[in-house]
Amino acid sequence: MTINLHAVRAIYFFELHRTWRTLFQSIAAPVISTSLYFIVFGSAIGSKMTLVDGVSYGAFIVPGLTLLSILTESTSNASFGIYLPRFTGTIYELLSAPVSVVEALLGYVGAAATKSVILGTIILITARLFVPYEVVHPIWAAIFLVMIALTFSLFGFILGVWADGFEKLQVVPLLIITPLTFLGGTFYSIKMLPEFWQHVTLFNPIVYLINGFRWTFYGKADVNVMVSFGMTLVFMTACVALIAWIFKTGYRLRN
Amino acid sequence: MDSVISIRQLDKTYKSGHKALKSIDLDIRRGEIFALLGPNGAGKTTLIGVVCGLVKLTSGTVIADGHDITKDYRAARAKIGLVPQELATDMFETVWATVSFSRGLFGMAPNPAHIEKVLKDLSLWDKKDNKIATLSGGMKRRVLIAKALSHEPKILFLDEPTAGVDVELRRDMWKMIGRLREQGVTIILTTHYIEEAEEMADRIGVINKGEIMLVEEKHALMKKLGQTRVTIGLKSKLDAPPDIPQALDLSEDGETLTFTLTGEGDAEDAGVADVLKALMEKQIDFKSVSTKRSSLEDIFVDLVEKKS
Numbered sequence: 001m002t003i004n005l006h007a008v009r010a011i012y013f014f015e016l017h018r019t020w021r022t023l024f025q026s027i028a029a030p031v032i033s034t035s036l037y038f039i040v041f042g043s044a045i046g047s048k049m050t051l052v053d054g055v056s057y058g059a060f061i062v063p064g065l066t067l068l069s070i071l072t073e074s075t076s077n078a079s080f081g082i083y084l085p086r087f088t089g090t091i092y093e094l095l096s097a098p099v100s101v102v103e104a105l106l107g108y109v110g111a112a113a114t115k116s117v118i119l120g121t122i123i124l125i126t127a128r129l130f131v132p133y134e135v136v137h138p139i140w141a142a143i144f145l146v147m148i149a150l151t152f153s154l155f156g157f158i159l160g161v162w163a164d165g166f167e168k169l170q171v172v173p174l175l176i177i178t179p180l181t182f183l184g185g186t187f188y189s190i191k192m193l194p195e196f197w198q199h200v201t202l203f204n205p206i207v208y209l210i211n212g213f214r215w216t217f218y219g220k221a222d223v224n225v226m227v228s229f230g231m232t233l234v235f236m237t238a239c240v241a242l243i244a245w246i247f248k249t250g251y252r253l254r255n
Numbered sequence: 256m257d258s259v260i261s262i263r264q265l266d267k268t269y270k271s272g273h274k275a276l277k278s279i280d281l282d283i284r285r286g287e288i289f290a291l292l293g294p295n296g297a298g299k300t301t302l303i304g305v306v307c308g309l310v311k312l313t314s315g316t317v318i319a320d321g322h323d324i325t326k327d328y329r330a331a332r333a334k335i336g337l338v339p340q341e342l343a344t345d346m347f348e349t350v351w352a353t354v355s356f357s358r359g360l361f362g363m364a365p366n367p368a369h370i371e372k373v374l375k376d377l378s379l380w381d382k383k384d385n386k387i388a389t390l391s392g393g394m395k396r397r398v399l400i401a402k403a404l405s406h407e408p409k410i411l412f413l414d415e416p417t418a419g420v421d422v423e424l425r426r427d428m429w430k431m432i433g434r435l436r437e438q439g440v441t442i443i444l445t446t447h448y449i450e451e452a453e454e455m456a457d458r459i460g461v462i463n464k465g466e467i468m469l470v471e472e473k474h475a476l477m478k479k480l481g482q483t484r485v486t487i488g489l490k491s492k493l494d495a496p497p498d499i500p501q502a503l504d505l506s507e508d509g510e511t512l513t514f515t516l517t518g519e520g521d522a523e524d525a526g527v528a529d530v531l532k533a534l535m536e537k538q539i540d541f542k543s544v545s546t547k548r549s550s551l552e553d554i555f556v557d558l559v560e561k562k563s
Contacts, residue, residue: 004329010359014352021347089343093402096307096337097360098329254311 007099011107012114015081019115026077027119030069034123037065038130041187046131052189053220058131063214064186066127070120070145071152071181071206072173078112078156079169086160086252095254101247105157112153113146120145133217140225141216147232148209152177154239161243161252180206190222205235258318259285259410259441260306265315267301267465275301277465279315283410283443288436290456290473291445298465299445300340303412307337320409333362336408340415340445342395346388350379353387354401361406373401376431393424400431411435413444417451429455449481450548478517481548485527487512487534488543499533501526512541 019026042058049057085091094104127133135141163169184206190198201207202223212228215221221228246253260283267276275298283289293299304310306317308328317324322331345353354370374380377397382390387398396416403411413432417425432442432455446452452459453473460470471479492509496502503512512534516526527546534541 004362006359006362006364010356014348014356017348017352088345089339089341090345092309092337092339092343093357093360095309096332096335098332098362099360100329250311254309 004099004103007097008103008106008110011094011099011104012111015108015111016114018081019077019111026073026115027122030073030119031122031126034065034069035126035130037061038127042127042131052192053218055218055220056131059133059218060189060214061187062124062127062131062133063217064181064184064210066120066123067148067206067210067213068178068181068186069123070116070149071177071209073119074112074116074149074152075156075159075173075177076169077115078109078153079160079163079172081108081112082157082160083163083166083169087166091253101244104247105154105243109150109153109157112156113149116149116153117146120149135217136219137216141213144209144213144216144229144232147236148213151232151236151239154236154243158239158242158246161246177206180204181210185210185222205231208232257285258282259320260443261316261318262302262306263316265302265305265317266313267298267305267310268313275465276305279465279467281460281467281470283441284458286436286439286441287457288432288442288444288455290452290459291443291462292447292449292452292459293445293462294447297462299462300414301465302462303337303414303443303445307335307412308332329362333406334409336403336406336411338396338399338403338411338413338416340418342392342399344387344395344398347386349384349386350374350390350398350401351383353398354405357402358405361408363406369407370401370405373404376434377401378427393420396420396424400428404435408440410441410443413442415445415447417446417448425451453481481517483516483527484547485514485516485530486543486545486547487530487541488545490540490542493539497534497537497539499530499537501530501533503530 038058038061041061046056046058046061051057052060082091085094159169159172183201184204185201190201190207193201208223208228208231211221211223212225212232215225215228245251260281262279262281265276265279265281266274268274279302291299291302301310305312306319306324308324312325319331320334322328322334324331348356351370351374354374355365355367358365358370371380374383377400379394379397379401382394387395390398400413400416416428420428432444435442444451444455456473458470459473459476461468461476469476487503488511489509493505493512494509496505496512501514503514505512514530527544531541531544
């Protein structure tokens with residue numbers, strides 16, 4: 001079976017072009033807000049704090065803060081990418097085109113993930129201006145970054161198919177992903193929590209993502225890196241399975 | 256007969272339990288212009304949706320240009336272009352970008368020369384760099400047609416192409432449809448307007464309540480369904496309908512005569528002429544004659560009432 005590469009390319013560049021059009025909202029806004037975190041927690045307050053796991057506090061929060069932007073932006077980019085055509089009605093074209101699930105995903109999710117990886121890279125470069133940090137496993141860092149961007153772009157795609165209004169698109173990143181990221185150890189090592197909460201926090205999936213990513217920076221994390229990697233794979237597979245089901249049943253896409 | 260689309264025993268039942276299509280059997284001939292007529296909610300859009308892949312069929316088969324639309328959807332859909340009823344467009348994109356996007360989506364390599372030709376044919380060339388949001392409704396409709404033609408389809412569906420469209424665009428569209436037919440494209444259009452079907456179609460199908468009621472050559476159908484109501488304004492009042500062979504209705508105020516003719520073209524004109532001659536023989540003078548073709552909606556009411 002051949003693959004409709006022209007369609008993948010068309011969707012991918014169409015979506016990237018949409019980002020370009022909304023450059024400020026897509027790239028500048030998250031970079032500015034993350035920079036504020038680095039200024040406040042990294043430079044200002046961080047300089048008064050002790051080392052965490054032998055890493056300065058400013059450097060400690062870099063991986064988590066980068067992920068905060070990646071998670072929320074992947075989700076909202078991918079969800080808007082598929083929700084907008086549903087909302088305006090232009091989805092008819094995708095549904096009537098000779099495009100398979102895989103091709104649609106490569107286009108929409110690929111574009112959203114690309115955008116997030118670019119954003120993550122920009123944030124990491126910006127962070128370097130405020131706090132000195134190192135990346136001891138750069139290849140693993142890149143793998144985690146791409147996997148996490150893909151996973152949450154897939155998740156965003158699902159959200160965009162499920163949502164029946166703009167409100168849901170905004171509520172999920174704001175009221176679910178952001179709190180889970182804050183509580184997932186962005187600003188602290190989970191070892192700092194009382195013992196009971198150390199166990200509870202392991203139910204928060206984002207703990208694994210942040211710790212995996214932080215391990216690639218400093219070679220140390222609260223959770224074993226292979227566990228983190230495995231969990232990331234599990235989330236990704238779950239999202240792919242859910243999307244396959246959506247297309248198979250036509251859920252919310254086809255009558 | 257060479258069918259480009261062949262629909263067999265097609266059923267569609269929505270989740271709500273609404274049976275939108277019931278055992279549809281329909282063949283569209285290669286290269287023809289087929290008009291699908293029916294009142295609102297008859298199932299026209301659902302039928303198009305099934306063939307184009309927007310609606311999942313419940314049971315039955317649809318073959319488009321030799322390809323099963325479910326099993327071999329890629330090959331089938333690549334042959335089909337769809338112009339939807341709703342004006343759904345990417346408001347912030349340019350005309351050029353959105354039409355080029357459509358071509359890629361349907362699996363075709365970029366071909367700026369073809370896009371240029373399509374845009375020129377639709378008088379969109381000078382708008383190619385405009386954002387779609389800045390275009391008028393008629394221009395947006397043209398953009399949708401350009402998108403549907405971007406991948407050089409063999410079969411073109413036009414769902415209510417002239418709904419809310421001005422006279423000029425309607426004329427342009429008819430011309431464009433004529434040109435496409437010359438290139439061998441099969442065209443299926445839905446409409447409420449019998450005049451439109453009359454102007455363009457080779458064959459006409461009538462659908463109502465999810466069932467195909469009849470499929471006929473246009474001329475045969477016009478004879479069957481076309482009705483003209485003729486109103487004659489009299490110079491002076493009459494007390495009773497005139498004593499002529501044709502049955503005429505006199506209005507209450509005695510100032511107008513009305514009658515209905517069925518059929519089309521020459522027969523119809525002759526019918527009007529006969530009545531006028533008869534009136535003149537009786538020396539009944541008139542100041543105006545107007546004719547009005549009955550709307551499809553009226554005809555449906557008749558057709559449906561007769562059947563039930």
